Amino acid sequence: MSEAVLDSGAAEAPGKQGLVDDWSRDKQVFGVPWGKAMMWIFLLSDTFIFSCFLVGYMMVRISTTDPWPNPSEVFALEAFGHPVPLLLIAIMTFILITSSGTMALAVNMGYRRDRNKTFWLMVATALLGASFVGMQAFEWSKLISEGVRPWGNPFGAAQFGSSFFMITGFHGLHVSAGVIYLLVIAFRVRRGFYENRPGGYEIVEITGLYWHFVDLVWVFIFAFFYLW
């Protein structure tokens, strides 16, 4: 064992050499805080869960011989006297993007140790998330009142309802959990909980990873379920 091996982390090579070094030297592989590495690994597992749902949806949509309901009509809302396709879904998309933006700023402010701004940006993110869930609840009640059920609906293939409730429900659950998570961390930031802790404000970035992931999943749901 040479001294240089034990003295890892002092000068880490970039790029391909760095990749080899990180995996083969006698040291911790990921040069990031544990919390962050674990959040990434959790998100990776969540990616597989959402992928299974979306692939399952693809499978039932391909295999059914019944006509698939046209999402652009099913999710249309009346506005200015005309049905506008996917109106609410578009608004929800923009709300989620806006919340991702405020979250990115919160992470930055956290590393600048600006507790007040970090707190308010995280609260804004949580409020946007809560309004997203509220709109989803509205969307669900509208569809349920029109007779859409997990086992059938008047507009076409029965699998439409089960895919819709399963996928958007699981995503909505993630958003709801994220709102609670954000608020817990935001209030801790405000009372200075992280001031003297070893990790400092990394926690804001870790919370941010979860929140951006929720937005990321919505990008795929929007494309595959609502637009396709």
Added chain:
Amino acid sequence: MADDGTQHPLKIYWIMWIALFVLSSFSYATDFMDDGALRTSLILLFMFAKAGGIVWIFMHMGWERWALKLAILGPPVAILVLIGLMSLEGNYIEGSRIDNYGESTMEVATPGHH
């Protein structure tokens, strides 16, 4: 510190934010196009552009080391295999349903607007 991705100027976040708004508007606009290969490709293009921006900039993946990048972004590639197998299987099931039970005779309602 190994983690050098903590301090960036705010500008990049504003640019990313605006880009996501523009790309989402484009995504939404595809809903007004006629169905076809062009529409499908545009849906996928805007989807991957948005997803890439979120992961690379907002989730800071662009600033991480390759060890983490590959450990997280590598495994999801396996999902492509599942997608491929399930679409083959799905098409086969649809075909055998039509062969055995005939085409669908389902009466469907047009979504109403009140």
